[in-house]
Amino acid sequence: MPTVTVIDYGIGNLMSVARAFEHCGASIELTDDPRKVEEADYLVLPGVGAFADGMAGLAERGLIDSIKAFADKERPFLGICLGMQMMLDESEEFGANDGLGLIPGKVVAIPSTGSDGTPHKIPHIGWNEITAPECTSWGNTILHDTLDRTPFYFVHSFSAVPEYQHHRLADCLYNGALISAAIRNNNMYGCQFHPEKSGKAGLQIIQSFLSKV
Amino acid sequence: MASNIRIISRLDIKGPNLIKGIHLEGLRKLGDPNQFAKEYYEQGIDEIIYLDIVASLYERSSLLSIVRRTTQDVFIPITVGGGIRSVDDAREILRVGADKVAVNTAAVKRPELVHEISQKFGAQCMVLSIEAKRTAPGKWEVYYDNGREKTGVDVLEWAQRGCELGAGEILLTSVDMEGTGRGFDCELTSAVSRLVPIPVIASGGLGTVDDFEQVVKVGQADAVAVAGALHYKKLNVWDIRNEALRRGIHVRKEVPCQQ
Numbered sequence: 025m026p027t028v029t030v031i032d033y034g035i036g037n038l039m040s041v042a043r044a045f046e047h048c049g050a051s052i053e054l055t056d057d058p059r060k061v062e063e064a065d066y067l068v069l070p071g072v073g074a075f076a077d078g079m080a081g082l083a084e085r086g087l088i089d090s091i092k093a094f095a096d097k098e099r100p101f102l103g104i105c106l107g108m109q110m111m112l113d114e115s116e117e118f119g120a121n122d123g124l125g126l127i128p129g130k131v132v133a134i135p136s137t138g139s140d141g142t143p144h145k146i147p148h149i150g151w152n153e154i155t156a157p158e159c160t161s162w163g164n165t166i167l168h169d170t171l172d173r174t175p176f177y178f179v180h181s182f183s184a185v186p187e188y189q190h191h192r193l194a195d196c197l198y199n200g201a202l203i204s205a206a207i208r209n210n211n212m213y214g215c216q217f218h219p220e221k222s223g224k225a226g227l228q229i230i231q232s233f234l235s236k237v
Numbered sequence: 238m239a240s241n242i243r244i245i246s247r248l249d250i251k252g253p254n255l256i257k258g259i260h261l262e263g264l265r266k267l268g269d270p271n272q273f274a275k276e277y278y279e280q281g282i283d284e285i286i287y288l289d290i291v292a293s294l295y296e297r298s299s300l301l302s303i304v305r306r307t308t309q310d311v312f313i314p315i316t317v318g319g320g321i322r323s324v325d326d327a328r329e330i331l332r333v334g335a336d337k338v339a340v341n342t343a344a345v346k347r348p349e350l351v352h353e354i355s356q357k358f359g360a361q362c363m364v365l366s367i368e369a370k371r372t373a374p375g376k377w378e379v380y381y382d383n384g385r386e387k388t389g390v391d392v393l394e395w396a397q398r399g400c401e402l403g404a405g406e407i408l409l410t411s412v413d414m415e416g417t418g419r420g421f422d423c424e425l426t427s428a429v430s431r432l433v434p435i436p437v438i439a440s441g442g443l444g445t446v447d448d449f450e451q452v453v454k455v456g457q458a459d460a461v462a463v464a465g466a467l468h469y470k471k472l473n474v475w476d477i478r479n480e481a482l483r484r485g486i487h488v489r490k491e492v493p494c495q496q
Contacts, residue, residue, distance in 0.1 A: 037331045037332070037334070037336060039308060039331075039332065039334040040308055040312075040336060043308050043309060043312075047310070047312070072359050072361055073358060073359035073361075074359065136434075143434065145240075145435060145436045145459055146434060147360065147361050147405055148240060149240065149361070149405070149436050150240035150242075150283070150460070151240070151241045151489040171492050171493070174492040175490065175492070177283075177313065177314060179314075179361045179405075181360070220312060221313055221314050222313070223281070225492065226312060
């Protein structure tokens with residue numbers, strides 16, 4: 025049974041993430057201990073809320089360097105929602121804030137109108153279909169068993185913009201506005217959507233993640 | 238494309254039981270809420286809302302235990318409301334596995350609570366629940382305590398204010414239509430949905446798929462709550478989803494997966 029270390033940094037609801045991984049056969053270790061984070065087999069960074077609060081929560085617990093050290097080992101890492109956004113270099117949410125810098129790029133506000141200029145609702149809440157960007161294959165990734173155009177549950181007001189095309193794993197469109205739905209750099213994955221809240225399709229992604237060694 | 242219109246099952250709770258009334262009154266016990274939630278999850282519901290309609294401190298433990306049990310085998314967003322009066326109450330609900338909290342009475346009495354919860358846990362977590370009763374053409378008044386207490390506050394003003402205070406969604410219940418199965422107050426839904434920049438969940442009145450279509454197309458609802466029609470098995474989630482798709486409404490299309 026794989027042990028998945030979930031970073032508990034005082035923000036958001038870790039329970040649903042823990043329950044979904046347990047349902048997929050993992051045993052869960054919730055921790056804010058930098059040493060345990062660095063030595064994890066599988067590391068998950070969940071999170072909801074504001075970017076600056078999230079980074080402050082990690083910094084207060086001395087977790088930023090241990091996450092970076094973990095990342096260097098090329099073991100499986102999954103950032104979910106705010107956890108994915110924090111993988112990038114910086115965010116413009118309420119002023120500029122530094123991120124973890126695991127994947128080059130930044131986090132910006134979702135455009136307040138769709139591509140036709142009509143205002144739309146923010147946050148982007150609900151089930152939206154993800155697709156592979158051009159020239160991107162989901163083979164041998166956590167989306168290996170996911171069909172193109174499968175809907176997942178999103179809830180966010182900001183959106184990651186990776187600097188390099190090859191880090192984009194999946195996109196979705198919100199009224200024509202391009203949203204990075206999943207990103208990847210080697211064994212490091214980020215999902216803007218919530219696999220733990222996306223029914224069976226989401227559990228399947230967790231299964232695929234757990235089969236990565 | 239836009240986000241899909243969400244189909245949400247609303248489960249009103251009293252003690253350990255799922256209940257249903259008319260105009261939020263005349264309550265009938267229907268059974269174990271966990272079984273209903275699990276069944277709707279299997280049918281592909283998009284979200285679940287639990288509202289404890291009594292929400293006395295005495296019965297809080299049974300709400301917490303319902304939520305805890307649900308999150309063990311239901312992997313979709315769960316909103317929980319009823320009796321949340323403070324940031325600590327919200328934290329307790331989130332800690333047992335809820336994703337969002339719905340606040341009604343306490344927000345009416347002390348609007349700053351909306352701001353406090355939104356600041357602490359994020360706007361995505363803070364659902365402002367509004368009970369609206371029509372008082373004149375194009376006018377609605379905010380009620381609380383399940384449509385029993387009036388406030389004198391105008392629904393549109395309150396929706397706007399709630400938004401400014403940091404609500405991430407509005408659960409908008411028409412007290413007039415609730416439990417009737419005779420369709421939504423689409424004028425109400427549309428007035429609020431066009432006013433605020435955040436998603437609006439229409440609640441109260443769904444009896445047929447026609448009502449669903451109306452509240453999306455005319456009412457401009459971003460999400461639709463279904464209660465009695467599902468609980469009494471007049472409709473199931475597949476019926477609503479497939480019929481909505483056939484009528485050109487964007488709802489989540491189920492894609493096969495191996496799980």
